[in-house]
Amino acid sequence: xxxxxxxxxxxxxxxxxxxxxxxxxxxxxxxxxxxxxxxxxxxxxxxxxxxxxxxxxxxxxxxxxxxxxxxxxxxxxxxxxxxxxxxxxxxxxxxxxxxxxxxxxxxxxxxxxxxxxxxxxxxxxxxxxxxxxxxxxxxxxxxxxxxxxxxxxxxxxxxxxxxxxxxxxxxxxxxxxxxxxxxxxxxxxxx
Amino acid sequence: xxxxxxxxxxxxxxxxxxxxxxxxxxxxxxxxxxxxxxxxxxxxxxxxxxxxxxxxxxxxxxxxxxxxxxxxxxxxxxxxxxxxxxxxxxxxxxxxxxxxxxxxxxxxxxxxxxxxxxxxxxxxxxxxxxxxxxxxxxxxxxxxxxxxxxxxxxxxxxxx
Numbered sequence: 001x002x003x004x005x006x007x008x009x010x011x012x013x014x015x016x017x018x019x020x021x022x023x024x025x026x027x028x029x030x031x032x033x034x035x036x037x038x039x040x041x042x043x044x045x046x047x048x049x050x051x052x053x054x055x056x057x058x059x060x061x062x063x064x065x066x067x068x069x070x071x072x073x074x075x076x077x078x079x080x081x082x083x084x085x086x087x088x089x090x091x092x093x094x095x096x097x098x099x100x101x102x103x104x105x106x107x108x109x110x111x112x113x114x115x116x117x118x119x120x121x122x123x124x125x126x127x128x129x130x131x132x133x134x135x136x137x138x139x140x141x142x143x144x145x146x147x148x149x150x151x152x153x154x155x156x157x158x159x160x161x162x163x164x165x166x167x168x169x170x171x172x173x174x175x176x177x178x179x180x181x182x183x184x185x186x187x188x189x190x191x
Numbered sequence: 192x193x194x195x196x197x198x199x200x201x202x203x204x205x206x207x208x209x210x211x212x213x214x215x216x217x218x219x220x221x222x223x224x225x226x227x228x229x230x231x232x233x234x235x236x237x238x239x240x241x242x243x244x245x246x247x248x249x250x251x252x253x254x255x256x257x258x259x260x261x262x263x264x265x266x267x268x269x270x271x272x273x274x275x276x277x278x279x280x281x282x283x284x285x286x287x288x289x290x291x292x293x294x295x296x297x298x299x300x301x302x303x304x305x306x307x308x309x310x311x312x313x314x315x316x317x318x319x320x321x322x323x324x325x326x327x328x329x330x331x332x333x334x335x336x337x338x339x340x341x342x343x344x345x346x347x348x349x350x351x
Binding site for chain 2: 010011012013015016017019020023030033034035036037038039041042045047048049050051052053054055056057058060061062090092094095096097099100102103104106112115116119120123124126127128129132133135136137140141144145148149152155156159160163164168169170
């Protein structure tokens with residue numbers, strides 16, 4: 001029963017583990033190839049994870065709550081949007097690596113629109129990637145797609161802000177000292 | 192490690208040093224807090240990575256070509272946008288692939304739809320996003336990403 005509980009709490013890891021077990025049993029070659037393909041991403045993750053850990057920590061220590069509210073909060077306006085875009089653009093690693101940082105900022109009072117912009121920029125705008133795109137598809141293609149994407153991310157931020165409220169999110173109580181951050185996940189009833 | 196990653200590492204280390212100088216106890220408390228936030232996600236991170244490996248093996252990037260090269264642009268665009276949503280192919284694989292297709296004369300609309308949903312929509316990361324930010328947020332963000340990716344693709348078709 002305990003195993004079942006653990007599996008229920010970790011649906012995705014359990015599902016993937018099961019897929020691999022089956023694959024190893026029936027198509028061993030494919031399973032090995034998949035592990036080999038995963039290794040590259042695992043390495044990419046390992047390199048960037050400590051950075052995410054440090055940045056999440058640093059935000060908590062060095063950036064006062066008031067500063068987050070002022071620069072990324074509901075009333076930060078266009079300045080907040082541009083700042084979120086800039087922060088997301090000087091990033092590395094996959095978008096899910098941004099989740100801890102986004103969550104920390106959200107807990108410290110960042111607005112939902114700015115979180116959407118941060119995640120969008122993190123996913124789409126990477127300087128090495130833009131260079132790559134220009135190389136293979138031409139600078140004109142790259143610039144046009146970049147401009148359209150930035151506009152889209154900004155509009156998406158505004159739309160999500162309208163329809164999603166803080167109460168819809170599994171966040172712990174506002175950042176008081178000693179809050180048990182991250183517990184929200186387990187306490188939130190499934191929607 | 193590329194220069195960009197080294198820069199991020201150096202910057203983060205400097206900021207950590209600054210945090211320690213500002214307040215050691217506060218930094219230790221924050222480290223604990225970050226560990227908790229990330230600890231919840233780590234299992235999913237690893238699962239996502241192995242899922243990417245699995246998908247790349249079962250659906251090699253070359254297979255995406257069939258979607259993108261189809262002569263029916265409307266169907267190709269939607270199929271390409273869907274393919275981009277379920278896969279997480281890194282840019283250094285996706286750009287040359289799409290580049291070679293476009294240079295060979297394929298329509299850029301499906302190509303752009305694919306490239307854009309690749310980064311803007313994440314079906315694989317949805318479970319994690321949903322548990323961390325709530326289902327409403329995750330569904331809306333990804334659905335809008337899909338719609339906007341198609342809009343961007345159509346606009347690019349007009350512009351270029």
